[in-house]
Amino acid sequence: MPSLKLPILGKTLWLTGDVLLRAELTLLLRTNQQTWESAFFRVDPGTEMTTMPASDAKKLDLPMPQNPVPGLVMNLPGGQGTGEVRAGIIRAQVPGLDNTEHIFPCYFVGDPNQVPPTTPKNLLGLSGVVDKIRITFDGTAVPGCPYGQMLLEKI
């Protein structure tokens, strides 16, 4: 079974000294021209659906629905978000895992023609992902990975 280990990343806050951990994954995304663009995603088990700013997807020439889903909004911390949500897919390979082209559902958020007022990151959520790739977090420090590792396994 193909697998890939990636380091869990840490950032020390200047203000408090707290170490904030995150896991990131680079995906190769198939474009409208049938080429592959590299983009990195924050791996986020708290996110229901993989998301990407629609404006970024447009610049990368990724296939994306023309119209947003009426009535679908994204809940944000502190309240309900506004703006458009396009329900689509991304065709993605995980470099270092194998050459499988996965189809992950993806919500493209915001106006494709405008830079978003906030600065959302690409998030890799659970839906349509964890049935294809098992993702395990292990905080055991090993040489080269002081904050532990994220293990990806093709299912």
Added chain:
Amino acid sequence: MALEFRDLTAPRWNGTSPPHGLLPVPPEVEQVVAREKVRLQPFMDQAAEQRTRDDLTLQYYFEDTLIAYRRTPQGVEVVAVGLDEIGELVKKIPPEQRPDVVIGRP
């Protein structure tokens, strides 16, 4: 969705135009790397040290900014900043001619 916290007191670049090319490592970043090397021994090997230096340098210059960059043995090289430049990059240079370039928001 992912909750992120931003340290508004962290040192960051405040120049007028965003830097391109190989990013100089700020002294503040080197101080943090040196401290982390001590704190995280014996797990902080050369690769982890380089990754920490590159990540902090990216955050120093480009936190939450969409950029295209590559990691090199000499450090982080920025090839495009912002949606417009990245749009031009994608249009003009085919992906196979920039295989190590990654696009995202540090």
